[in-house]
Amino acid sequence: MSVAGSNVQTELTAPIAVASMTGGRRPGDVGDSTERVNRLEIVVRYALYIVITLFLFVPFVMTVLSSFKTSAEVIAFPPTLLPSVWHPENYLNVLTQISGFPRMVFNSFFVTLVVVALNLFFDSLVGYAFARLEFPFKNTLFAIMIATMVIPGFVFIVPRYIMLLNAHLVDTYFAFMVLYFLQPAYILLMTQFFKSIPRDLEEAAIVDGLGWFGIFWKIILPLARPALLATGILTFQGMWNNFLDWVIYMQSPTMQNIQLGLVSFRGQYQNQWNLIMAGSVLAILPILIIYVAGQKYFVGGAATSGMK
Amino acid sequence: MAVSVAPKASAATAKVNRRSKGGGMAIAQRRAGLLFVTPYILFFLLLQLAAFAFAIWVSFHHYDLLALDNPFVGLRNYARLTVNEDFLIALRNTTEYAVVVVILQTAFALLLAVLLNSKIKGRNFFRTTWYTPSVASSVVISMIFLYVYHPTGLLNSILGLVGIHTTEAYLQSTTWALPAIMFLNVWTTAPTFMLMFLAALQDIPKEIYEASSVDGASAARKLFSITIPLLRPIIFLVVSLGIIGAFQIFDQAFIMTKGGPLKATLTVALLIYDNLFVDTGAVGVACAEAIVLGIIIFALTLISRRVIDTKIEY
Numbered sequence A: 001m002s003v004a005g006s007n008v009q010t011e012l013t014a015p016i017a018v019a020s021m022t023g024g025r026r027p028g029d030v031g032d033s034t035e036r037v038n039r040l041e042i043v044v045r046y047a048l049y050i051v052i053t054l055f056l057f058v059p060f061v062m063t064v065l066s067s068f069k070t071s072a073e074v075i076a077f078p079p080t081l082l083p084s085v086w087h088p089e090n091y092l093n094v095l096t097q098i099s100g101f102p103r104m105v106f107n108s109f110f111v112t113l114v115v116v117a118l119n120l121f122f123d124s125l126v127g128y129a130f131a132r133l134e135f136p137f138k139n140t141l142f143a144i145m146i147a148t149m150v151i152p153g154f155v156f157i158v159p160r161y162i163m164l165l166n167a168h169l170v171d172t173y174f175a176f177m178v179l180y181f182l183q184p185a186y187i188l189l190m191t192q193f194f195k196s197i198p199r200d201l202e203e204a205a206i207v208d209g210l211g212w213f214g215i216f217w218k219i220i221l222p223l224a225r226p227a228l229l230a231t232g233i234l235t236f237q238g239m240w241n242n243f244l245d246w247v248i249y250m251q252s253p254t255m256q257n258i259q260l261g262l263v264s265f266r267g268q269y270q271n272q273w274n275l276i277m278a279g280s281v282l283a284i285l286p287i288l289i290i291y292v293a294g295q296k297y298f299v300g301g302a303a304t305s306g307m308k
Numbered sequence B: 001m002a003v004s005v006a007p008k009a010s011a012a013t014a015k016v017n018r019r020s021k022g023g024g025m026a027i028a029q030r031r032a033g034l035l036f037v038t039p040y041i042l043f044f045l046l047l048q049l050a051a052f053a054f055a056i057w058v059s060f061h062h063y064d065l066l067a068l069d070n071p072f073v074g075l076r077n078y079a080r081l082t083v084n085e086d087f088l089i090a091l092r093n094t095t096e097y098a099v100v101v102v103i104l105q106t107a108f109a110l111l112l113a114v115l116l117n118s119k120i121k122g123r124n125f126f127r128t129t130w131y132t133p134s135v136a137s138s139v140v141i142s143m144i145f146l147y148v149y150h151p152t153g154l155l156n157s158i159l160g161l162v163g164i165h166t167t168e169a170y171l172q173s174t175t176w177a178l179p180a181i182m183f184l185n186v187w188t189t190a191p192t193f194m195l196m197f198l199a200a201l202q203d204i205p206k207e208i209y210e211a212s213s214v215d216g217a218s219a220a221r222k223l224f225s226i227t228i229p230l231l232r233p234i235i236f237l238v239v240s241l242g243i244i245g246a247f248q249i250f251d252q253a254f255i256m257t258k259g260g261p262l263k264a265t266l267t268v269a270l271l272i273y274d275n276l277f278v279d280t281g282a283v284g285v286a287c288a289e290a291i292v293l294g295i296i297i298f299a300l301t302l303i304s305r306r307v308i309d310t311k312i313e314y
Helices: A008-022 A034-066 A089-097 A101-132 A138-148 A154-166 A174-180 A184-196 A200-207 A212-223 A225-241 A244-249 A258-268 A273-293 A295-305 B008-059 B076-083 B085-116 B123-135 B138-148 B154-161 B177-201 B206-214 B219-230 B232-246 B251-256 B268-277 B283-308
Strands: none
Touching: A034 A273, A034 B085, A034 B123, A034 B138, A034 B154, A034 B177, A089 A101, A089 A273, A101 A138, A101 A174, A101 A184, A101 A212, A101 A225, A101 A258, A101 B008, A138 A184, A138 B008, A154 A174, A154 A244, A154 B008, A154 B268, A154 B283, A174 A225, A174 A244, A184 A225, A184 B008, A200 A212, A212 A225, A212 B008, A225 A273, A225 A295, A244 A258, A244 B268, A258 A273, A258 B138, A273 A295, A273 B123, A273 B138, A295 B123, B008 B283, B076 B085, B076 B283, B085 B123, B085 B177, B085 B219, B085 B232, B085 B268, B123 B177, B138 B154, B138 B177, B138 B251, B177 B232, B177 B251, B206 B219, B219 B232, B232 B283, B251 B268, B268 B283
């Protein structure tokens, strides 16, 4: 059935598209009119791409549109697509009606940014040592780090909770700084990056008498921008989106992040759909901006570190 | 520069100096290396090793956060799990959930990646929009799907458009609540793994496909006899990360259903949370549950490695 054409991969994927749309019929079955098959194939393929896009993206569009409706209109039957009257004041109401909303936004940003800063420093420092320096037990430590990455986090929740409780760190920002000051997945990412840069620069620096920390700080880190951005962006995503740790380690109402705040608000006002949707838009906005701006780091980092 | 101005006579001393300097540098390097990894050593010893040992210790005790004395009970916490109805329900739900989610999300992620790996106009647009569900937080996704699954929400509105009129309250139904959460998770996790598959697909040499095209292999055949076998290591990675994540399902069940209705979405992670915070005195049980969960995840990861990541030769 080999359809003439230079793009082999198109051939590879197109029939899957066709098969899944038509219930298993492959283009070859149509017979000899190759040209018509090609045109049909292109239409069907694009239809599939568009269906998938709608499937994965429409819920977000509807969330944004719903955030401008009245709460009754969000779940009205028959449904509306666009708000009959736009209510941008919903966003103002989120700020005033969700008690302590500004504090939640502060908590989210503060914890996220501090943890990002800690990870940029410690992940790259440890990553540099693993990539470049010779020291005792290096390979053992590296093997331990890789092996322990697959231990499910729930095993650690209870003991870490008790440990933090005894250290009086529960319900404080320090809980996150202790638990997340470094993350093995991003140490690994940094290690792999450092291994890829040539040694010449360091050798010149050694001759110049710069100490190892000086080399790391002045020579290596400026070169590590892409890996640092990937680490920073993915750490931002993880901390901004974090829900579980806030549920476990933070207990007072003033120590909620925006995610937890959204859940408590929904618990109190089940029917305020427009505000729940507006709050969701606000909660996703910072991470969405970072995603659109730093997409290539997202993509590269997520693919290499293998952790979300 | 420094070398060129150095007098020839001192070449020998320079050599000696360099050697001793080299030795000093090796020591300096070892010290710097150990110093630089100290943060990780502390992380490992305190937050992993000590925490793990402590988890095991707690699981052998009747542990109460408020009590001063926590008596040793041996394996009783583990033994109780085998007859604890809630735990058995949670384990069944979690396993059912994980099996369905891991299979579907891996297949869907692979499909998305294969589609994105073709030369199509607007590839970047599709990749950007398709990945969005993975950028959003579990809370936002849960809020969105509370609306999607509402009796007059998005899902039933769309079904209405195609002539299926229903006001099913999916999250209040013992039949639909768990599948609803499964669906949500496939939807939000598949795009993450899509990126990993995409990166791996781009590493497959095009010549392999070209050669098979010459041989007249069909596209479906290429997928199953070239792409998937070559992707085995990454499929294993995606499946094992999927197993680790799916068996710990917490956020969505906690936010959307609280384990209900009638424990239809009770998961092991929810039960651990309850035993830690709701029933005082069940902390030992919570640890035992977490360790059993960890063992199950570990065993399944090993099994999937055997099944998927077997060495193949060409």
